[in-house]
Amino acid sequence: GAGVSQTPSNKVTEKGKYVELRCDPISGHTALYWYRQSLGQGPEFLIYFQGTGAADDSGLPNDRFFAVRPEGSVSTLKIQRTERGDSAVYLCASSFTSGSVNEQFFGPGTRLTVL
Amino acid sequence: RKEVEQDPGPFNVPEGATVAFNCTYSNSASQSFFWYRQDCRKEPKLLMSVYSSGNEDGRFTAQLNRASQYISLLIRDSKLSDSATYLCVVNHDYKLSFGAGTTVTVRA
Numbered sequence: 001g002a003g004v005s006q007t008p009s010n011k012v013t014e015k016g017k018y019v020e021l022r023c024d025p026i027s028g029h030t031a032l033y034w035y036r037q038s039l040g041q042g043p044e045f046l047i048y049f050q051g052t053g054a055a056d057d058s059g060l061p062n063d064r065f066f067a068v069r070p071e072g073s074v075s076t077l078k079i080q081r082t083e084r085g086d087s088a089v090y091l092c093a094s095s096f097t098s099g100s101v102n103e104q105f106f107g108p109g110t111r112l113t114v115l
Numbered sequence: 116r117k118e119v120e121q122d123p124g125p126f127n128v129p130e131g132a133t134v135a136f137n138c139t140y141s142n143s144a145s146q147s148f149f150w151y152r153q154d155c156r157k158e159p160k161l162l163m164s165v166y167s168s169g170n171e172d173g174r175f176t177a178q179l180n181r182a183s184q185y186i187s188l189l190i191r192d193s194k195l196s197d198s199a200t201y202l203c204v205v206n207h208d209y210k211l212s213f214g215a216g217t218t219v220t221v222r223a
Contacts, residue, residue, distance in 0.1 A: 033209070035211075040215065041215050042119070042202050042204075042213030042214050043159065043202075043211070043213050044213070045210050045212070048209050050209075055209075056209070091158060106159050108157070108158050109158055
């Protein structure tokens with residue numbers, strides 16, 4: 001079956017611009033997660049959705065970052081007034097449900113470069 | 116202090132060798148533990164879960180010591196295809212915390 005998909009695969013933008021990154025989770029997965037991976041580091045948690053609601057957004061670095069999942073499936077991560085430090089790979093993951101034993105399946109990521 | 120600390124390596128080993136590396140984690144309330152594999156410019160993929168009793172999956176053996184908050188991975192009979200970055204991962208509820216990864220290169 002189809003895995004987690006993310007678009008675009010690459011995004012180059014200029015400092016100060018607005019970007020949207022999209023994630024399509026595995027069908028039937030209720031839990032969706034966003035992570036950010038900088039070069040040479042492991043992924044870092046940003047936000048978790050259970051259904052349509054953001055159950056935990058404690059990993060979002062500041063109020064320039066926002067994510068939505070209006071219908072409980074596709075999610076969009078939105079970054080306003082991008083800064084060079086936002087350059088990273090943004091990974092989306094989904095799982096059948098939440099909880100510590102449920103495997104999270106990752107998408108291929110969106111590589112964001114802010115010039 | 117990072118929640119998960121790993122030896123970054125790199126470990127450069129010949130085919131057929133055994134390689135072992137480990138990580139430590141700081142949150143004693145962590146509930147589950149994993150090793151993920153990440154190939155260059157690809158997404159992380161689950162390699163195996165790690166249980167307190169220790170567990171094997173083919174050539175891979177993982178160990179967990181909850182008292183010491185220490186997790187290990189051993190790869191036997193290394194293959195060229197084992198070359199990758201191995202991420203130590205701990206889970207508290209839904210949130211995964213990743214180490215920075217250990218790079219393993221298997222040479223012919």
